[in-house]
Amino acid sequence: MINFQTSPDQYKHWKLSIDGPVATLTMDVQEDVTLAEGYKLKLNSYDLGVDIELADAIQRLRFEHPQVRAVVLTSLKPRIFCAGANIYMLGTSSHAFKVNFCKFTNETRCAIEDDSRHSGRRYIAALNGTASGGGYELAIACDEIYLVDDGNSAISLPEVPLLGVLPGTGGLTRLVDKRKVRRDRADVFSTLAEGLKGKRAKEWGLIDDYFPRSKFQESIDARVREIVDDVTRKGSEALDLDAGKPSQTNSLSYGIKLNPLQVEVKPAGLDYKYVTLVLNREQRYADLTMRGPEGAPQQTPAEIELAGDSYWPLQAYRELDDALLYLRVNEPEIGLICLRTQGEISNVMAIDHTLTANRDHWLVREIVLNMARVLRRLDLTAKSFFSIVEPESCFAGNLLELMLASDRSYMLNDPDKLVEIMTSELNAGALPMSNGLSRLQSRFLAEPEKAEATLARTEPFETAEAEAAGLITFAPDDLDWEDEIRVAIEERTSLSPDALTGMEASLRFAGPETMDTKIYGRLTAWQNWIFQRPNAVGPEGALTNYGKPTQAHFDYKRT
């Protein structure tokens, strides 16, 4: 079982050091500390274990070190920044694992950009050696890229020429869409195994600058000082980064601690404090229940800081995130998740009111941004989601997003029992999808006025009202309820899992496209296609034969 929880004291491959407003994330991958057998992580190449640490570090920066304004990514290895995803690991992994590995590493890089965009931290890739493949893709997820100029160090995307696959962690999309590199230059760069060094890399817009080795560290330091001054001055005003910071001017360190999640692993599921996952393995579906808050004792930022990571919207969503990752990687045969909630709608609403009222406080902002990321992780999970809305459920406000993120929803229609759902201020855009829209906007693309009307209503919706408002898919009555849910589950889990993955990826993201949706939709789909082509993974494929005395042989038919 792959575990996604870690903390800096357990890191094997990264070092996180904090010096006032500057954090340094240093990559120093231990060759022999791998997640599976059969490969060594040479030259700062990575497997999922390495990336789990990176994801954890970025998450901790936001909650534990909010004073940090600049994050420098660099390497402890001489002459190499990072060689990208380990090729032997990829060559020996199943198709499904490769796909889920790439998805997680993509989410980690999008988390870097989310931090930069919404929390004003600037990420600087200090490439003190060669960055190839996923190494350059990590750099291009940062705001600025600096390369050492030593006659050897280069940046490259050698996947196409050496491995017969794509740079699968957003590289191609970010080349032309983020750095807006000219497409013919992007074409040349992406087919050039040896990559480019400082001068030309800068000229083509692939890096921001290059410095000789003797001046590399001081140049990076100088640039970081500039950034810190700049972000502190401009960024603080724009984003109100310091709201909630202790008023003592010499107190740089504030933040809350992210403690390990407590989870009980059972044969048929996981039990967290607010999340319970029950695996019905025979039937290939799971019930995932989120419990709402028990009252809303915290009302002020001070009380929220005091509660720290036990504050419901932080703890419950961290648990949900962990459960989703567990399901993706450890339970491939579970094809359908029935989302359920349990609790008082009024308690969820109280939480949302508190979050909205204090949205400018640094911790509240980070909590809401984290909820948004977890919900996007759900949108991007290649499993079907049905929401089951029953008495004593609390699909309200932030938890209503679970329902809106589902492929379908079923709401009991029973005149004798109270079944309600409700919107809060958080449904109005604070928890956007990857396409930049709220889930209500996405749902009502044809009738935007319905999204407005839904938000304007301050009362709960009973079943008939929810159906009339277009919020739910089906409203079976109490006589049909159990049968209808059972049949729906049976039907869904009988369908081709591959066709469902492609269908859901197409139907979930109507409307505008962003760099993120391009990465998860277009680029990922092409990579998945290539990841099963014989030219890559067959006995004579390039990925299979990399580093072996045998040579790749291609079927040259173009498709």
Add this chain to the structure above:
Amino acid sequence: MINFQTSPDQYKHWKLSIDGPVATLTMDVQEDVTLAEGYKLKLNSYDLGVDIELADAIQRLRFEHPQVRAVVLTSLKPRIFCAGANIYMLGTSSHAFKVNFCKFTNETRCAIEDDSRHSGRRYIAALNGTASGGGYELAIACDEIYLVDDGNSAISLPEVPLLGVLPGTGGLTRLVDKRKVRRDRADVFSTLAEGLKGKRAKEWGLIDDYFPRSKFQESIDARVREIVDDVTRKGSEALDLDAGKPSQTNSLSYGIKLNPLQVEVKPAGLDYKYVTLVLNREQRYADLTMRGPEGAPQQTPAEIELAGDSYWPLQAYRELDDALLYLRVNEPEIGLICLRTQGEISNVMAIDHTLTANRDHWLVREIVLNMARVLRRLDLTAKSFFSIVEPESCFAGNLLELMLASDRSYMLNDPDKLVEIMTSELNAGALPMSNGLSRLQSRFLAEPEKAEATLARTEPFETAEAEAAGLITFAPDDLDWEDEIRVAIEERTSLSPDALTGMEASLRFAGPETMDTKIYGRLTAWQNWIFQRPNAVGPEGALTNYGKPTQAHFDYKRT
């Protein structure tokens, strides 16, 4: 060898009839007239041969019947409109053929929408029987959909539940992006093998209306009359549809004839009047040369109408289109096309000036829109394109788009020889890519002012100037020229064809996404992925076992 040329007198599966401003396209597929062995085209199901006729009919409507304002698509078969792509044909086709088949059918449906958007013809799907799979996807490419209400006829997308593949002709994208059907309803519809009938289909936005069989024809006729009145009144003003129409008010019929292209098929290529294709099969690349116009004798719309389909911008681009389709389907091992031009820049410029000056004339508009479609076919062709710019070439104006559409360009740098390229008014947006941008805008996303400066220049660019302006990739000098081109070709054709297809699909379309790019990027890539999954095409796959006594068995691992 598959031939893409046809004409109404040769149609086997469609009937095109014209009655004043109304055209009727009637589907009546002949079971036994198939493009390959091993299947029968029952129930108005189609193979590539059927779609080649449909594409031809739409093209002819634009040139031969410009007075048509409404096009009704319907069926001659009782109780069935169209059952979609023939499943046994798909089941017995190679992966590459399936992919190219879907691409062509997608282009045909996009051509319907292009006609509707730019030439104001409205397409009405008159579903006088069930439309399933590709049958409904054809309907959803139309502007309006009407279904007969007879207790039996339904619309459906049964690909996911019955075949384990996606509706691959734009259906999923058009459901949520064009008709903006709610995503949960789209999910239900796309997993419901039997589909939906009139009332619910209308309620969910899947059709526009439904009529009982006894009133079906008169209801369609009434709606068509409304549309014709409406388009004639409003549409004519907005689009100036009648510009160039003969002034005699009773003359409904104008238009030009599209005669068969004359092509000489040689062992190593094709020879048209303005296009020559030389296949270097051993080296897996082709040289495609377009010859520019011989002078510009036609200067007025009357002269252009007189020249008809022999007018250079129409004939040369029809030939290019045919050559591209030939290459896709008949020459899979050719991975690289070297694009070359031959002629006088001044002649190309004169053509572009004439087209621009008369852009509101119906025929000129159709000619330019056709050039744009052919260039988009090139963008979407899964082969690499290098432009080779040499003395006596004429990469100017519309032919400069070939260079801008290429993955790379090489321009000779020889002080003793004149090598030039040039922009015209047509590079400013008249020939847009699928993403809605001009190729200059796409190229200079980072520096839009460079696109402006390039367009503003009224002189040709010599090699050094072209390089400085960012218009070309490489400018080898005369000593290196031959070697550099040879090595570039060798390197490109040595790479994995699958990796190149995915890379080019990612790098060619930076910037905004449209419904078209979603269909060709996201949806197609997922479909291609599914088209090689064992759950679809393996011995136990759903596509393989459809209609057989054996049953599909899935590996239920989600990817």
